[in-house]
Amino acid sequence: xxxxxxxxxxxxxxxxxxxxxxxxxxDRGSQSFFWYRQYSGKSPELIMSIYSNGDKEDGRFTAQLxxxxxxxxxxxxxxxxxxxxxxxxxxxxxxxYQLTFGKGTKLSVIx
Amino acid sequence: DGGITxxxxxxxxKEGQNVTLSCEQNLNHDAMYWYRQDPGQGLRxxxxxxxVNDFQKGDIAExxxxxxxxxxxxxxxxxxxQKNPTAxxxxxxxxxxxxxxxxxxxxxxxxxxxx
Numbered sequence: 001x002x003x004x005x006x007x008x009x010x011x012x013x014x015x016x017x018x019x020x021x022x023x024x025x026x027d028r029g030s031q032s033f034f035w036y037r038q039y040s041g042k043s044p045e046l047i048m049s050i051y052s053n054g055d056k057e058d059g060r061f062t063a064q065l066x067x068x069x070x071x072x073x074x075x076x077x078x079x080x081x082x083x084x085x086x087x088x089x090x091x092x093x094x095x096x097y098q099l100t101f102g103k104g105t106k107l108s109v110i111x
Numbered sequence: 112d113g114g115i116t117x118x119x120x121x122x123x124x125k126e127g128q129n130v131t132l133s134c135e136q137n138l139n140h141d142a143m144y145w146y147r148q149d150p151g152q153g154l155r156x157x158x159x160x161x162x163v164n165d166f167q168k169g170d171i172a173e174x175x176x177x178x179x180x181x182x183x184x185x186x187x188x189x190x191x192x193q194k195n196p197t198a199x200x201x202x203x204x205x206x207x208x209x210x211x212x213x214x215x216x217x218x219x220x221x222x223x224x225x226x
Contacts, residue, residue: 008151043219043220046216046217051212088153090215098169099154099156100153103151103153
């Protein structure tokens with residue numbers, strides 16, 4: 001059974017710090033990895049996707065993928081109170097229709 | 112503006128009732144999906160459709176039904192056979208269902224409560 005694990009948190013960081021969110025997955029055949037941000041009561045919003053080993057940067061966000069360790073992470077630099085949300089990790093096997101979601105990590109950025 | 116719309120935003124169902132949740136997209140996406148989210152849980156796939164007039168069951172299809180008569184529309188019916196339907200229902204779409212670079216985008220969701 002494919003599993004995606006995330007620390008549920010809450011993860012609290014002070015404003016301006018780096019927030020580090022982690023995700024591990026069980027299926028070695030996974031090829032696509034996504035990070036979604038979900039504010040309370042709202043739907044998930046795609047913020048990053050990564051497909052190959054290494055780092056991918058987009059503004060204050062950096063996604064890191066290590067397929068050998070079956071590990072994907074999201075770094076948020078210069079964290080802002082508006083970054084306070086639940087972050088969902090999603091994993092997709094190559095050629096598959098289905099995303100497997102983790103339960104999410106709740107991030108709280110303290111002003 | 113391109114996007115995904117879901118209606119209604121809130122829905123209340125009585126015991127034994129069937130209810131239908133609407134999902135429409137104008138992104139010209141081929142694939143559409145229905146997920147269910149319960150508090151503190153990850154999203155779980157109910158049904159998905161890659162093309163018009165074709166759809167497949169996801170992990171938790173029992174008690175639900177769908178149709179895909181138009182590319183833009185993918186309504187979900189929650190039947191009386193679904194014993195625990197109270198949840199947040201999310202519709203998503205993507206350009207193609209079977210490529211590795213397939214990004215899914217979500218609508219605003221419908222919150223269903225059983226009275």
